[in-house]
Amino acid sequence: xxxxxxxxxxxxxxxxxxxxxxxxxxxxxxxxxxxxxxxxxxxxxxxxxxxxxxxxxxxxxxxxxxxxxxxxxxxxxxxxxxxxxxxxxxxxxxxxxxxxxxxxxxxxxxxxxxxxxxxxxxxxxxxxxxxxxxxxxxxxxxxxxxxx
Amino acid sequence: xxxxxxxxxxxxxxxxxxxxxxxxxxxxxxxxxxxxxxxxxxxxxxxxxxxxxxxxxxxxxxxxxxxxxxxxxxxxxxxxxxxxxxxxxxxxxxxxxxxxxxxxxxxxxxxxxxxxxxxxxxxxxxxxxxxxxxxxxxxx
Numbered sequence: 537x538x539x540x541x542x543x544x545x546x547x548x549x550x551x552x553x554x555x556x557x558x559x560x561x562x563x564x565x566x567x568x569x570x571x572x573x574x575x576x577x578x579x580x581x582x583x584x585x586x587x588x589x590x591x592x593x594x595x596x597x598x599x600x601x602x603x604x605x606x607x608x609x610x611x612x613x614x615x616x617x618x619x620x621x622x623x624x625x626x627x628x629x630x631x632x633x634x635x636x637x638x639x640x641x642x643x644x645x646x647x648x649x650x651x652x653x654x655x656x657x658x659x660x661x662x663x664x665x666x667x668x669x670x671x672x673x674x675x676x677x678x679x680x681x682x683x684x
Numbered sequence: 685x686x687x688x689x690x691x692x693x694x695x696x697x698x699x700x701x702x703x704x705x706x707x708x709x710x711x712x713x714x715x716x717x718x719x720x721x722x723x724x725x726x727x728x729x730x731x732x733x734x735x736x737x738x739x740x741x742x743x744x745x746x747x748x749x750x751x752x753x754x755x756x757x758x759x760x761x762x763x764x765x766x767x768x769x770x771x772x773x774x775x776x777x778x779x780x781x782x783x784x785x786x787x788x789x790x791x792x793x794x795x796x797x798x799x800x801x802x803x804x805x806x807x808x809x810x811x812x813x814x815x816x817x818x819x820x821x822x823x824x
Binding site: 610670 | 707
């Protein structure tokens with residue numbers, strides 16, 4: 537299904553002088569759907585996601601459309617607590633964040649222009665690092681050492 | 685890592701940041717906002733939204749004391765996720781140096797609670813009022 541739309545989106549973005557300015561909700565939706573299709577087929581990530589989302593993937597995909605729309609288009613549509621959600625996940629390991637990022641980046645590179653894919657990667661890397669720290673390490677909380 | 689709100693927010697408090705934050709990690713003082721470092725996910729959405737250019741990643745040098753201030757007051761001020769009118773004199777204070785020493789107030793702001801009374805045009809995301817926040821008394 538997705539290949540046609542992917543090619544079209546890529547062309548639209550490539551023709552734009554400001555690719556990031558042309559990033560649309562449709563492109564984000566397509567990117568998210570393509571990414572999670574890969575996640576589900578992935579030997580490392582698939583089982584964890586299938587366990588967390590055993591039934592209908594519609595709500596999760598809608599949440600992720602909103603999340604990336606909020607992050608990339610500042611739409612403010614997503615409002616949630618991703619740390620709490622990830623804390624509940626069974627089988628989540630620090631190294632899986634690397635796998636997640638690699639797959640996400642691969643999807644972005646296939647569907648988007650370099651410039652846009654780079655922005656997605658920068659955002660995703662920072663968010664992943666932040667979540668990872670929140671879930672596993674919390675080593676550096678300099679703000680807790682002493683109050684000013 | 686987290687983003688932190690710094691000096692130029694004081695007495696400006698434009699609140700554009702709270703509308704775009706995906707995780708509702710802003711907390712409101714009487715004349716400033718802060719970010720809860722444990723809740724911020726580093727998405728960076730708020731940084732360019734701030735008309736006062738007061739938000740920075742804590743990886744920038746010299747922000748340690750601001751990080752501590754953000755963490756300290758985020759734990760006592762009420763959560764805010766819906767923008768209200770900024771102070772009438774916000775523009776006059778935009779860019780004034782060293783506002784912390786002169787104007788900073790440790791008192792809590794009103795947070796989202798007042799918006800439930802429909803006192804202004806707070807757009808969109810009213811569901812974010814769901815965000816639980818302790819209703820602290822007047823003083824921290």
